[in-house]
Amino acid sequence: MTLLACVALISAAISFSSIAEPLTSAQQNQVRELIRDTLVNNPQILEEAVNAWEQRSTEQAGARLGKIIEQNKDALFNNAASPRIGAKNAKLTLVSFTDYNCPYCKQFDPRLEQIVKKYPDVAIVLKLLPFRGETSQSSAQYALTLWQQQPDRFLALHQRLMSKKGNHTKGSIVSALKSTGNDNLSIDKKTLDEVRSSLRLADLLGVQGTPATLIGDQMIPGAVSYDVLEQVVKAQLARTSS
Missing domain, CATH: 3.40.30.10 (Glutaredoxin)
Incomplete structure (x- = not known):
């Protein structure tokens, strides 16, 4: 499972719980177990997440720096x-x-x-x-x-x-x-x-x-x-x- 697929699955579960009855304790445990198993079986997901976060942070920092340079x-x-x-x-x-x-x-x-x-x-x-x-x-x-x-x-x-x-x-x-x-x-x-x-x-x-x-x-x-x-x-x- 890719990072995007994992995120989509978790988002779907959260969205469903917001319009239906709250998840029971057993259901919450199932979701946690699903996430844990996904990360254990696909450790590259964490690396992908870190890389995506670093790229996004770099782009945001570059945009801020560019704005400051232009203003000054x-x-x-x-x-x-x-x-x-x-x-x-x-x-x-x-x-x-x-x-x-x-x-x-x-x-x-x-x-x-x-x-x-x-x-x-x-x-x-x-x-x-x-x-x-x-x-x-x-x-x-x-x-x-x-x-x-x-x-x-x-x-x-x-x-x-x-x-x-x-x-x-x-x-x-x-x-x-x-x-x-x-x-x-x-x-x-x-x-x-x-x-x-x-x-x-x-x-x-x-x-x-x-x-x-x-x-x-x-x-x-x-x-x-x-x-x-x-x-x-x-x-x-x-x-x-x-």
Whole structure:
């Protein structure tokens, strides 16, 4: 008996009981026994049920994500306050939620840069999430300030901040600024608006931690391998070209 047949049989029994006399205890036991025997003799039914539930959940989650992306597309893709690397007129724009104190972000960020070098139609928007303390916040604000004032100098500072092993200290941030020729840079307090915007978007999209990367209509959590990242990017590029 297939999953659909089993469901149909149970539904028929329930429907019949709703228009006739309630099932007796003996009849209820018979129904339970029928269900038990069906599952014992056809264990694949449970796998089918789980797979159907997972597919339905994935489709529903995708629909919700697509709606959120559409409602917030300007904030995600077109906010001038968000740092951007790669193509100016991109066919595909990734959104990377990242943190300068996140060890996994430090591993993953070079893979993103490799993608934009290999694929000239790809751009990356960076959303800095200061999840890991005071130096997460201050390093993010310095980077955002430099992006607003001298965007052509942003990438060097970004790479320097990402290259630090372990959490930043005030001294390591000062060192990063000096080594990239930005030692006179002062934080623009208006950058807090961009941080708050990134946090709001992360919350809406269900981002649980960093790194998290929005690629087309998919949210990719964690520091996935370059091969996985490239596979998703290529699939999304093919969709935009079709």
